[in-house]
Amino acid sequence: MNPIFLAIILGExxxxxxxxxxxxxxxxxxxxxxxxxLLAATPLIDLFLLGVTFMDLSNGTKPTFFHGLSAAYIAFSIVYGHQTIKWADQWANYRWNNGTLPEKITLVGEVRKQEQWRSFYRFCKCSFIMLILIGAAFFIVPFQDAFWLIYWLVAIISSIFIWFIMGPLRFTTKKQDTSL
Known part of the structure; x- marks a missing residue:
């Protein structure tokens, strides 16, 4: 098994x-x-994965798909980790502390369009972090061995455009239904 893939699984x-x-x-x-x-220690997992990935590349390992996946995991964890913890905390409070049931909100109209833009900006932040991490790997890896790094750069940039078209642009240009 690929050691970076194993590190990602262990991190998750x-x-x-x-x-x-x-x-x-x-x-x-x-x-x-x-x-x-315990909750404050969760970012240490990202540091562990970052260290393992860059040590692996520094030791002369040719980048694989999993090195890019490691960058994606770290970026998603940084950008979306807080939301995940907050969501889990609300459910745990409801389940074990007689808290209120987390409310499922249906977004319509202008509010939905605004949420699409917020979601897109979060994804752009995540993508920017991925690009930085993968870009840093180019300083370690010889260019002739960088196929998977280039692959991830193309995938990230393409994802930004696809998300923009399918998310904010679509909801900005179409007539919104304001009813539930």
Whole structure:
């Protein structure tokens, strides 16, 4: 098995373990400090994965698909990790602390269009981080070995254009239905 792919899997498992233990500590075991430590430690997983990926490339390994996937995982974790933790915290509060049921909001009209733009900007931030991480790998990897890095650059830039067309542009140019 590819060591970077294994590191990504371990990082994902570690994220959910830290998140679960953090929420259990907060709502079931009533250990607020432990909860904060566990939840605050989740970014360390990204640092671990970043270190493993760049050490692998520095040791002369030719980049693979998984090196780009590592950059994508780190970027998504940075941009969307807080939202994921907040979502899980709301559900844990509801489930274990008699909190209120998280409300599912249906977006229509102008509000939906604004959310499409916010979502697109978040994705652009995520893509920018991916581009920086992959761009940094070009300083380590000889250009003749950079096929997968170039592949990821094309995929990221293409994704931005596709998201723009299918998201904000589509909702900005079409007539909005304001009814539920």
């Amino acid at each position: 498992v570690a994220f959910w373990v830290f998140l679960s233990l953090g929420l259990l500590s907060r709502y079931v075991w009533k250990k607020e400090k432990l909860s904060l430590i």
